[in-house]
Amino acid sequence: MSDPLIQVRDLVKIYTMGETEVRALASVSADIAQGEFIAVMGPSGSGKSTFMNLLGCLDHATSGEYRFAGERVSELDGDRLAQVRNRRVGFVFQHFNLLARTSALENVELPLLYAGLAKKDRVAKALRMLERVGLAPRAHHHPAQLSGGQQQRVAIARALVTEPLLILADEPTGALDSRTSLEIMALFQALNRQGMTVIVVTHENDVARFARRILRFRDGRIVSDEANAPLDAAAVLAVEPKAA
């Protein structure tokens, strides 16, 4: 059997704030295989965001080992980490984090810009991704001209555009109404069915129920790790009454 996509062993993250040390992550170990759909849950301060930052190569662990796609990420320097983020991880944030006064198309192009692609290739790929999230007709709209759900779909297209191995979503529905949230979760499920590994950080059970595996954090440790029979977001959406 091949190695899991993500292998985490005894991962520790300690923040130093002046005199006091905060143990955000106290020895976490986990394996995540390609194609999983995982919800990471826990109250605030449980270490779930720290865990996500480390998985997404946004931060260095204090100790422990992190292997991502066979690479010892814990030993990489800043520029190599940036490269991993660029090529292999797609981020989706609670507040979308789109560049203002910049068209949806150009927002999706952004990771390709840092990957060094030529303009023509960038536009072609970005358009294809916008099509995939159903926003091709709005490619030239600015974020301010799009609804919250549309903005998040632009952000998902941006996360997908470099064809990453992993989508990391931090409270992706936190700023959306329930119906739009369902649409976004349906989109994640569709991507997962096509083989994409998806990790969603959330504190809402409503969101977690669409995942196939749930990791629960408390005080910097994983306290439970169980499989979940996922609800089909598209099906829920179908019976949900339309918003006024």
Added chain:
Amino acid sequence: MNFSSLLRIALRALAINKLRSALTMLGIVIGVGAVIVMIAVGAGAQKRVEEQIRALGSNLLLIMSGARTQGGVRLAVGSGQTLSEDDAIAINREIPEALAAPALRGGAQVVWGNANWSTQIYGTTPEYLLVREWQLAAGRPFEPSETSGAGKVCLIGSTVARGLFGSTDPVGQVVRIKRVPFTVIGVLETKGQSLMGTDQDDLIIMPISTARGRVLGSATQAKQRAVGTIWVKAADGYDTKLVEEQVRALLRQRHRLQQGSDDDFSLRNLQEVMSAQEASSRVLALLLAAVASVSLLVGGIGIMNIMLVSVTERTREVGLRMAVGARTRDILGQFLVEAVTLSLIGGLIGVALGTGTSLAIGGFLGWPVLLSPEAIGLAVAFAFVIGVFFGFYPARKAARLNPVDALRFE
């Protein structure tokens, strides 16, 4: 990430806050504009001095008759008649590096037909034109026979030619000076204003013997060979100071002056007077340029200030860019290009403004201005350096942000 992408990002970021960008540029615009105007005015002034030096002739010494002491009262320079034509002849004979021309000066009325003109009369030798490096615009110089034989011929300055003859060709015409008829044999080239602002072209030159015998006679009766001034030119390649000392020694010896006594003539090195003026105009230009540079410096600090604000405002943007794969150098490059774009655009506007102002000063005030491509290039380069220097710190601050903190920044 290539440069054109960085430039596009920078231009877009600057376009979002147009007023702020414009105000930030203002310091650089004023600084560069001021530098260009100052250099143009300074160079113009210097060029005018250089032209005056060229008009005067290079390596010139001017000897004037010394002060006469009358009953213990020292009279003005030139009041005595201590120089003579023989002094000039002696200089030419004894000092091979020097060329001397004696000159006898006076005023007179010149009449041609029913036109008349009041001007300066210079009685001198043919060497005078060589000493002053003065060419003829028309006609011919004196023949030696005319100099020695008191020929009734004269050369006229361009101002006299214009004033007296208008559009008529003066060469060959006969004018009357103190009722003596003179044939105009040549017209001198225009020299322009002297350093003191007098018109050097308002004169008539005639052989010294003629001047003494026919025109300026009464004023110089006292001593038959006396002259007021002797012009001396040191040959090219010789140190004028050395020649000056030789001339001084020769004159002291000829005038039989005791060691320790004062000179009975005044010897001035015009080159030195000019150099001093040139140096002072250069110092003035430098001083003004320094003041203008202070404005550039203040402009640079303004850029740094705004870039720091901009980095703080866009912390989340920086975090996002890092999350999608921007490396440290990409972020550094982005903010650095933004700062340099700001300062360079400011610099180019400053060039336009400075050039326009310089031309306006030249046109309306009539000051001599000299716009040099080097000065403009230097000002733009300076603006560029300021952008890099003052943009670097904010850019580095952005590039060093931690992506996690930057993303969470409110």
